[in-house]
Amino acid sequence: MRKFIGRWRIKWMEMWDQDFVDLIEPGYFHFDENGLGFFVFGAVQGQIDYRISDDGARVEFSWSGNDDGREKTGRGWFQLQSSRLAKGHFFIHCGDESAIEIEH
Template identity: 30%
Template sequence: MAITLEKIEGRWLIEYMDAWGDDYLHMETRAYIEIKPDGSGEFQFGLVHGYFYGGVSAFKKQPSRFEFTWEGNAECDDASGYGYVCECKKDVIEGYLIIGNGDKSGFMAVRE
């Protein structure tokens, strides 16, 4: 499925992450990722908060995806990393988030 910013822009509620349970995921606020029309955005889950910028990448024989780099904080320490988002079906996205210190997790989110 070809991804475009128009298809994925907006606010998404993170329902699940591979590495963290619900107690951590929604610790401070309802976990979310928000993608703006220009490819910038913001996310928060648990005590991790970041701002990102990215764009759509397409590879031969693979689905396109929105890839981004981010900066922010994790438990009051500066943090950065990268990630990507794929549209898996209408109003559902899946992705992967990497924190520079080595933590990483897949996630699934639904449109708010």
């Protein structure tokens, strides 16, 4: 479980360029030890509730937060590629979705 704990920098998103990802501050995901966490990219921010697979190589999450002040929810997942890189997908309920890469 400890593989995902901590702050992960968003390195790439298919839907949005890096200037947007880093609009307010450098985009990131943070996974706390208690199954909760948070993220920020562009004008989107939210709290996450996550579960890690038994082998520790995949995390799935739901989230609630806002996009430029409008309430939003969604889900997503990451699969470890190495100890420092994970790839996945981020979904906004009834909205955009994007492939995503994060680095620890």
